[in-house]
Amino acid sequence: MTDATSNLPLDRARESESGPIRKFLNATELDTRMLGMVGALLIIWIGLHILSGGLFLTSRNLWNLSVQSSSVAIMATGMVLVIVTRNIDLSVGSVQGFIGMVMGVAQAEFLPRVLGIPLGSPSMWIIALVSGLVVGLLIGALQGFLIAYLAIPAFIVTLGGLLVWRGAAWWVTSGRTVAPLDPTFQLMGGGPAGSIGATWSWVVAIIACLAVVFMLVNGRRQRKRFKFPQRPIWAETFLGVVYCGVILGAVSIANAYPWPVGIVRRYAEANNLTVPEGGLFIAHGIAVPVLIAIAIGIIMTFISMRTRFGRYVFAIGGNPEAAELAGIKTRWVTMKIFMIMGLLAAVSAAVSSARQNAATNVMGTLDELLVIAAAVIGGTSLAGGSGTIVGAMLGALLMQSLQSGMVLLGLDTPLQNIVVGAVLVIAVWLDTLYRKRF
Structure with a gap:
């Protein structure tokens, strides 16, 4: 009993000394390794966008x-x-x-x-x-x-x-x-x-967002049922907003990509549609x-x-x-x-x-x-x-x-294979370092 009591001030001291980033990660329970991979993906995308001229x-x-x-x-x-x-x-x-x-x-x-x-x-x-x-x-x-x-x-x-x-x-x-x-x-x-179009893509996005909300609410209910620690309300809200934002953003990108002009023309002729002067926009969707x-x-x-x-x-x-x-x-x-x-x-x-x-x-x-x-x-x-x-x-x-x-x-295939092989070796090396640390 004495040991348990004496550990409380120490735990509180450690919690107070942890930075805001650590507190945020603890509250949201985000996987730091997954965040690192998402960050690497964004860096690669931005770098390739710049190098490819947009x-x-x-x-x-x-x-x-x-x-x-x-x-x-x-x-x-x-x-x-x-x-x-x-x-x-x-x-x-x-x-x-x-x-x-x-x-x-x-x-x-x-x-x-x-x-x-x-x-x-x-x-x-x-x-x-x-x-x-x-x-x-x-x-x-x-x-x-x-x-x-x-x-x-x-x-x-x-x-x-x-x-x-x-x-x-x-x-x-x-x-x-x-x-x-x-x-x-x-x-x-x-x-x-082989795509579902803009309307059905938004329907899928709404269903997915509702599923995210349901899983967060149900997860909170299950934690309470089994007396597990609860995430703060703000953390649950943040996760819901981020997940739904990613879903809606992905669908927006899919709906922003139109059918090629030739396919649109043939589609309009087959369905007796009039193509306006600016062209007919038909989204691919998901x-x-x-x-x-x-x-x-x-x-x-x-x-x-x-x-x-x-x-x-x-x-x-x-x-x-x-x-x-x-x-x-x-x-x-x-x-x-x-x-x-x-x-x-x-x-x-x-x-x-x-x-x-x-x-x-x-x-x-x-x-x-x-x-x-x-x-x-x-x-x-x-x-x-x-x-x-x-x-x-x-x-x-x-x-x-x-x-x-x-x-x-415009890189040659042999160079592409070199890059992929190097990435695989680096990934295994990082996995080794991660396992030693944690």
Whole structure:
């Protein structure tokens, strides 16, 4: 009792000595590592905007950036679970390319010629997508089985998968590019038709803001119920304003990017619309692949934070031996993680091939580097046991920002690879420093 009483003045003294920034961070409970990544992203954006002569921070480039980031962000959410359990998956890019080729062949050759289902048929895109998901699930199950039950290191299995599935993608069509794809399937790739327009984008923004308010209110109610410390009202209000501001700002940018003039003209002719002298402004709005990536991010966040499976994943990463002794079926959990990774690679393949309206043998090349870098930059530790889905998706946006900016600056592909590799090494180094400090 005496010790507890004597510690109170010391705690109050420490609290009073802490600066306003520390008090602000304690009140809002913001992750300093996440803030650092957001700050780095803003610095990169501003720097690229200046170096590109004002081309980077435009509605057109930011909209395209969001679409390009989607496929990497989708796979990065699964890579978080893989790395958290102290494994690695070097095959995701090759798996993506192979599955993309399978879905392309199904649409352009197998279904029309063998089953007589023409392009544009309502069932065409569904059959193609389901076939890709099944193949991804089977590939993930095979690799997961080899890793979990045959005790082959994940590095070796997925390194072999990198070579096997890249070769299999070529073998399916002997190196040919497969095109075109089903028009409905193409909607998953974005573009004027693959976006939801201004009105529905604002509807999504309002729903998202209401969801933010609900989560803050519900979180406060749950803290009170279980007698946990409460955040100050001003901190809750600040977080709500910031989150909603980011959502509304992102939608404003998406709605500021208009359809190309030629597409608008054809649309007006098809719908008997009169184009005014200043032109007809039709906003893209949020792209479908971005919505897919956000939906997967929400689902994966729920799985990792709100389910028993998610708790098992982090328990295995924290201490595999203790998890085994606690009765967790570590091998089955590991196998399921790679099955999820296979499914996400299939979704990413659908988004990428739909965006290009073709399945090519180069699809997914070196994407494994971007995905791993996105997860590590987003706070997933290669030592296992820690990582966030949101951080990985922000990491994907950061990596794609670098690539997009280097393209605008006219840098050659070899130099782009050098920069990406250097960023990955620096991210791992910073993760090591962070773990030693905290």
